[in-house]
Amino acid sequence: MIWQIDFYLLVILIITAVVALEIRDLLASVALLTGYSFFMALLFAQMGSVDVAFTEAALGAGVTGVFLVCALFFLERRSAD
Amino acid sequence: MKWLSLFILGLVMALLIYAETDLPDRGDPEAPANQHVSPLYLERTVEDTHTPNAVTSVLADYRGYDTLGETVVIFTAGIACVLILMRRRSDDNQIRKPNS
Amino acid sequence: MITRYESPIVEVVCRVIVPFVQVFALYVITHGHYGPGGGFQGGVILAASFLLLRLCLGGELAHQKLPPRLAIALGAFGVLLYGLTGLVPMMAGGQYLDYGHLPIPGVSGAELRYVGILIVEIGIAFGVLGIMVGIFDNLVERQS
Numbered sequence: 001m002i003w004q005i006d007f008y009l010l011v012i013l014i015i016t017a018v019v020a021l022e023i024r025d026l027l028a029s030v031a032l033l034t035g036y037s038f039f040m041a042l043l044f045a046q047m048g049s050v051d052v053a054f055t056e057a058a059l060g061a062g063v064t065g066v067f068l069v070c071a072l073f074f075l076e077r078r079s080a081d
Numbered sequence: 082m083k084w085l086s087l088f089i090l091g092l093v094m095a096l097l098i099y100a101e102t103d104l105p106d107r108g109d110p111e112a113p114a115n116q117h118v119s120p121l122y123l124e125r126t127v128e129d130t131h132t133p134n135a136v137t138s139v140l141a142d143y144r145g146y147d148t149l150g151e152t153v154v155i156f157t158a159g160i161a162c163v164l165i166l167m168r169r170r171s172d173d174n175q176i177r178k179p180n181s
Numbered sequence: 182m183i184t185r186y187e188s189p190i191v192e193v194v195c196r197v198i199v200p201f202v203q204v205f206a207l208y209v210i211t212h213g214h215y216g217p218g219g220g221f222q223g224g225v226i227l228a229a230s231f232l233l234l235r236l237c238l239g240g241e242l243a244h245q246k247l248p249p250r251l252a253i254a255l256g257a258f259g260v261l262l263y264g265l266t267g268l269v270p271m272m273a274g275g276q277y278l279d280y281g282h283l284p285i286p287g288v289s290g291a292e293l294r295y296v297g298i299l300i301v302e303i304g305i306a307f308g309v310l311g312i313m314v315g316i317f318d319n320l321v322e323r324q325s
Contacts (some may be wrong), residue, residue, distance in 0.1 A: 051218070052137045055225075062226075063313055066317070067316065128291060130295055131214075131299060132294075132295060132298060134215055137298060141220075146278055152260055153303055159256065160256075166319035166322075167319060
């Protein structure tokens with residue numbers, strides 16, 4: 001267990017989460033959410049739970065991004081607030 | 082109002098961090114959660130199921146009923162999504178028909 | 182219905198990549214006994230390969246590979262496979278989901294539980310595949 005990797009992954013994770021909430025462009029928000037899932041998967045893999053990391057990488061960083069982008073077709077591009 | 086909620090959030094965070102210091106370390110074999118049946122599963126997984134990956138044997142064999150429930154929940158949620166999306170489409174058709 | 186993306190590069194890359202993704206998904210499903218993986222992850226990767234087909238080739242061609250109705254039916258079949266795998270040992274005298282009593286000739290004991298886990302993983306993979314593809318098909322369908 002290397003605590004530096006843990007620490008930097010956590011910092012990047014929190015930055016992506018906050019930016020995904022605050023940004024106005026919804027497409028960029030979706031991209032940041034998939035990035036968040038990817039860093040979450042890295043964090044899981046670093047903790048040693050490879051199965052959970054695999055699921056997170058396949059679902060969160062893969063299929064969910066496709067679904068959210070498809071849902072964006074039916075929405076306004078800019079967030080209201 | 083915003084500062085009040087931020088203050089309450091900070092308070093809850095401090096409380097959680099204070100409570101976290103009492104928890105056992107991650108992966109600690111002496112932790113109470115790892116004392117009951119986990120060692121038995123880890124020891125017997127190869128002779129019981131010929132499966133070296135203990136995660137799979139616990140997920141699909143020892144706790145198979147749990148995974149069955151999980152699969153049914155995923156299936157039900159997906160079917161609900163599909164039905165809602167179908168409903169939206171047919172509603173649009175009904176709205177559009179008088180116009181065209 | 183997604184229209185076809187008119188670009189030879191995208192189409193060739195999609196046609197080359199998809200078989201490898203599907204073989205990797207089958208590997209993940211069947212290799213869940215020895216390493217990371219299992220029915221859930223493999224099913225999601227298999228569904229992602231079909232989503233790639235639908236995105237690149239458009240609805241008309243990709244629906245020939247896996248029709249939307251068949252996808253939902255596959256999902257239901259997967260969950261049913263899991264439930265029946267639990268029910269069959271009950272008929273043979275065991276308990277629910279006790280794979281040691283599966284009536285498969287030639288295997289016994291721990292091997293039988295191994296085969297039971299494999300069947301259950303395949304059921305989960307079918308269920309997840311069907312649900313993912315079904316949601317995608319109903320999501321992108323244009324109101325027409």
